[in-house]
Amino acid sequence: MAEMKATWLDDAALEATLERNAQEDAVKAREVIAKARLLGGLDLDDVATLIALRDPELVEEMFQTARDVKEEIYGNRLVLFAPLYISNLCSNECLYCAFRRSNTELDRKALDMDAIADETRLIVQQGHKRILLVAGESYPREGFDYVLRAIDAVYSVHEGTGEIRRLNVNVAPLTVEQFRNLKARDIGTYQLFQETYHRGTYAKVHLAGPKKDFDWRATAMDRAMEAGIDDVGIGPLFGLYDWRFEVLATLRHAQHLEEAFGVGCHTISVPRLEPACGSDMASNPPRPVSNADFMRLVAILRLAVPYTGIIMSTRESAEMRTQTLALGVSQISAGSRTNPGGYAENEREEAAQFQLGDHRSLSEVIADVGSMGYIPSFCTACYRMGRTGHDFMDLAKPGLIKQKCGPNALATFKEYLLDYGTPEARAVGESVIAADLGKLDEKTRRVAERLIARVDEGRRDVFV
Numbered sequence: 001m002a003e004m005k006a007t008w009l010d011d012a013a014l015e016a017t018l019e020r021n022a023q024e025d026a027v028k029a030r031e032v033i034a035k036a037r038l039l040g041g042l043d044l045d046d047v048a049t050l051i052a053l054r055d056p057e058l059v060e061e062m063f064q065t066a067r068d069v070k071e072e073i074y075g076n077r078l079v080l081f082a083p084l085y086i087s088n089l090c091s092n093e094c095l096y097c098a099f100r101r102s103n104t105e106l107d108r109k110a111l112d113m114d115a116i117a118d119e120t121r122l123i124v125q126q127g128h129k130r131i132l133l134v135a136g137e138s139y140p141r142e143g144f145d146y147v148l149r150a151i152d153a154v155y156s157v158h159e160g161t162g163e164i165r166r167l168n169v170n171v172a173p174l175t176v177e178q179f180r181n182l183k184a185r186d187i188g189t190y191q192l193f194q195e196t197y198h199r200g201t202y203a204k205v206h207l208a209g210p211k212k213d214f215d216w217r218a219t220a221m222d223r224a225m226e227a228g229i230d231d232v233g234i235g236p237l238f239g240l241y242d243w244r245f246e247v248l249a250t251l252r253h254a255q256h257l258e259e260a261f262g263v264g265c266h267t268i269s270v271p272r273l274e275p276a277c278g279s280d281m282a283s284n285p286p287r288p289v290s291n292a293d294f295m296r297l298v299a300i301l302r303l304a305v306p307y308t309g310i311i312m313s314t315r316e317s318a319e320m321r322t323q324t325l326a327l328g329v330s331q332i333s334a335g336s337r338t339n340p341g342g343y344a345e346n347e348r349e350e351a352a353q354f355q356l357g358d359h360r361s362l363s364e365v366i367a368d369v370g371s372m373g374y375i376p377s378f379c380t381a382c383y384r385m386g387r388t389g390h391d392f393m394d395l396a397k398p399g400l401i402k403q404k405c406g407p408n409a410l411a412t413f414k415e416y417l418l419d420y421g422t423p424e425a426r427a428v429g430e431s432v433i434a435a436d437l438g439k440l441d442e443k444t445r446r447v448a449e450r451l452i453a454r455v456d457e458g459r460r461d462v463f464v
Contacts, residue, residue, distance in 0.1 A: 006218035008256040011199055014044070014248045021048035029058050033065050036303035039072060047251055050300050051244045059296065066299035066327045069306050076436065077409045078374045079309070079331040080362070081130040081168070082123045085340045086111045086150050090136035092209030094195070096240065096285075098276035099136045101209065105278040109340045110140050116153040122343040124162040126335050126362045127420030129378040129412065131164050132191065134338075137172035137211055144178055147171055151185045161419055161460050166380035168233070172210065173220035179227030188383050189266050190224050191233035192217070196240040197249030205240060205281070221257060221265070231266040231383075232257070233311070238294070239273030239285030247297050251304050267309040267331065268301055270294075274315045291320060295327060302328025314338075314358040318368070321358055325374065335362035363422045370428040375436055377409035378416055381463035407448035408463045410436060414455045 032046045042050075053059050087110035090099040098106055111119065123131060131154060139146040147169070154164050168189040169182060182190065196202050199214055206212045221232045234253055236246040250268060258264040272289055276282035289297070301310055312321050312329040314336040321332060336358075337343050360368070366376050381404070410433055417429040433452070437445055447464055454462045 004219040004222060005215050008259075009197060009218060009249060009252060011197075011245075014245055014252065017044050017048045017248060018051065018244055021045055021052055024052045024054055024058075025049065026055065026058060029053055030061070033061055033303075036065055036069060036306075039069060039306050041306060042251075042304040044248055044251060047248060047300060047304050048244075050303065051247065051296075053296075062296075062303070063299050063327055066302045070302055070326070070328050070330065073306050074330050075406055076374050077330070077377045077379075077405055078325065078369055079130070079377045079379070080128065080334050080365070081132055081331065082126070082128045082362075083132045083134050083170075083313075083333055083336050083338060084116070084119055084123060084154065085134045085338055085342065086116055086119075087135045087139065087146075088340055089138040089140070090209070091138040092136075092211040093207040094209075094211060095205045095207065096195075096237070096273055096276065096279055096281045098278055098282070100279070101138075103278040107339075110146070111150075111340050113149055113153040115341060115344075116150050117157050119341065119343045120154045120157040120164060121159050123335075124157060124159045124164060125420075127162070127366075127378070127416045128335075128362065129163070129165045129380055130168070130188075131166075132168045132170055132333070134170045135172075137209065144174070144181075148181060148185055151182075151187065155186070161415075165378075165461065166383050170233075173217050174223065176223045176227050179224045179229055183227055183229050187229070188380070189231040189233050190221075190229050191267065191269070192220050193235050193237055193269065193271070194218055194249075194253070195237045196246065197236060197253070198241040198245055201241040201286075218253075221253075222260065225257065225261045225263070230261075230263055233267035233269060233309075234265045235267075235269035235271065235311075237271055237273055238289045238297070239287055241287050243287070243289045243293055243297055247300060247304075250301070254305055254308065264305060265308055267311050268305065269311040269313070270298060270301070270329075271313055271315050294320070295324060298324045298329060299327040316358060318358045318360055322368070322372070325369070325372070332365070334358075334360070334365040363420070363425050366416070366425045367422070367428050370425065370432045373432065373435070375406075375409045375432060376413050376416070376429075377405070378412035379405060379408040379463065381405075381408045384463070404464055406436075406440065406444055407451050410448045411451035411455055411462055414452050415460055418455065 028049050032049050088099045089110050094100050154167050166188040169187050170191040202214050224232050254264045273285040309330045310328050311331040314333050417426045451462050
């Protein structure tokens with residue numbers, strides 16, 4: 001299938017890095033933490049040093065630095081999106097996934113274009129502007145064109161003042177030509193999880209189908225970049241192998257993209273293995289990750305790649321999502337369904353990929369995160385302004401991106417409050433907007449106030 005090999009990934013070298021730094025070293029750890037405060041990121045040995053931390057005082061120092069770094073790069077913005085599962089057809093045999101082809105307990109379906117538009121309409125009615133389109137690794141007879149048509153169906157929906165302004169895609173690895181076709185559909189980020197970067201474990205949990213080819217999957221981002229998609233999202237599925245190894249390998253993947261294309265990954269997702277229909281492994285992870293270790297790995301990733309968005313899905317409980325927001329998470333899904341047709345069918349999950357941990361509606365999430373001082377953002381301006389790839393990183397790495405994203409986030413939040421906000425959300429939101437305006441420098445505040453005034457006047461989708 002694939003001639004490309006992920007030669008940048010060396011299991012033995014990563015294990016050796018962990019072993020070399022296995023002993024907790026307070027002096028070295030504080031040096032690494034000080035380095036992280038400079039926003040230049042960390043190398044593999046630095047990360048392994050932080051992984052070894054156990055002393056509560058040192059861990060809290062690391063957590064506080066992660067909070068500071070997130071604030072410096074992203075401010076108090078929190079990007080919101082919804083997943084749209086269009087199909088759970090799959091040709092793979094992945095032991096941890098409900099979609100695997102041998103699972104007879106799953107209700108199989110692939111939505112037609114009308115159903116995809118209907119699902120999109122329901123997501124738009126919540127107030128969302130950003131969708132992550134997800135499909136199993138098999139399509140109806142038309143093949144990959146099914147995905148391309150689905151993208152068109154999503155973008156065709158206009159409901160009152162609402163529409164989807166940015167569609168990200170999580171589908172099986174593609175050829176360069178297919179990636180070019182995907183880019184031509186005006187997608188945002190292409191997202192793909194390696195699941196586990198440990199080759200031995202990968203072989204044990206992927207028994208059949210195209211996904212069995214480790215290198216074809218591990219080199220997918222190289223082909224996406226070659227095709228011109230310069231915003232890509234990566235991540236492991238924590239729980240299949242040692243989380244410490246997976247964090248190092250994720251960083252190594254990001255380093256490879258930086259070395260090969262001059263642009264690191266746009267996002268890193270941090271899903272943990274959750275119970276899934278028909279999967280004993282999903283209910284009993286081979287290498288479970290405790291809540292304490294999960295919080296540590298989020299903070300470590302924030303320090304290692306400060307410019308990268310960290311995504312937390314509704315796999316996690318509301319409490320865990322709340323705790324990790326301050327440690328580095330910058331994007332969350334809300335009001336999610338993980339089964340095709342799930343928005344129309346509401347709570348029905350017989351066709352879902354995994355069980356949800358956070359069942360709150362978007363409006364409930366908005367009210368909760370707003371009460372904690374975060375600005376829920378529905379901004380999609382960077383994509384429309386061409387601030388992707390190199391251009392985005394040039395602003396993100398020195399912490400300048402929030403000068404653009406801050407005003408845009410406030411404007412999109414105001415738009416949400418006016419068009420979709422519940423009375424509770426509006427009360428919280430107006431207070432948070434006022435407080436945030438007071439924290440901005442004079443120039444940025446004037447820009448934000450001008451955008452908000454346009455929204456109040458009835459204009460929509462305003463941004464800088």
